[in-house]
Amino acid sequence: MNIRKIAVYTLVASMSLAAFTGCKKEEETTETSLEPTVTTTVPETTETTPETSTFVTYTAAEYRDAGVNELNSVPILMYHRVYGMKNSETEYTGGNVDKDGYNRTSEAFEADLRSYYEMGYRMMRLTDYVDGYIDVPFGYSPVILTFDDGIRDVVLEGWNADGSPIFDPTCAIGILEKIKAEYPDYNVTATFFLNSGLFGNGEENDRKVLKWMVDNGYDIGNHTWDHVKLGDCSADEIEKQVGKMYQKLEEIIPGQYVNIVALPFGSPENVSSDNPQYSTIFTGTYDGFSYTTKASLLCAWTRSYSPFVREYNANAIRRIRGYDHNGTECDIEMNFKELNDGRRYISDGDPNTIVFPSSDNKSGDWLKTTYGHQVITYD
């Protein structure tokens, strides 16, 4: 067993804790025997200890005060097009641009991003979540952004002399870049799921845009070649729809896209890599090009499970539709209200540990996958 050395600092990270909870540490206190225990389990692993293996751990009281719980849920937002509009310019509820709220006004989208930040959420990459690597500061919660279809997400207005793109400031990436400049600690990032037409700025422009995006903190995923319902396709057709899209991404940004498929229309709903009809979503070969898919995303209604728990299924990751419905029908407001009401994943600040109250795994089988991380429980 590879025992990792654990450094215990009772108050080192109290600044971020104070920032989040608004509480103030008066002075250093020594632990008393009345303090409930923190239990550490180091799983057996053949991994070598990372060079910087100084884990900062906290007392049970500090975990409790910050509500640290890494078995709780993560919001993965599903957006589509962002239009340069005020909410008052649409005929629909809130920031919805269409009846069902698949498309969003730029005013609402920007407000969404500010609101997640203010509620104590910090962005992280979807691909890291799928790998069980959640790197968010102590006391904060992860939020993950996804965009399907590519249209109106990246609207190119031209190129600067230095080769960098000029974006329409009201499209999704225009607003993301604005927020990135304003909140350096927000870790602005998102995954864009594309079809063969990419972002619609013309093939030559979009190839350059894709390279810029992966070099600037954004991820690109697969939304099938023709945006088809894979649930209605034969295994061969799925292989073409998924494989041809990966092949195109590999040609433009070799090795820099993510092997994740956002299922168009959330189809098939009961996706499983064991089902022979759907297995080609996950592994296949198209035109001599072999691919694998490590996760697939459903359409949206609710928060996603922590990647560490029993119910988590990497092939059927749930998302929240980025729309308004007066706090009902699983809209953004309703989902965040539920999350903030004791359901949200709150980080201990260390991506290599899984920390949660021992009462949350009473059955002993709710924590399912540790990804080789150290497990810490507190009472």
Ligand SMILES: [Zn+2]
């Ligand atoms: Zn789509």
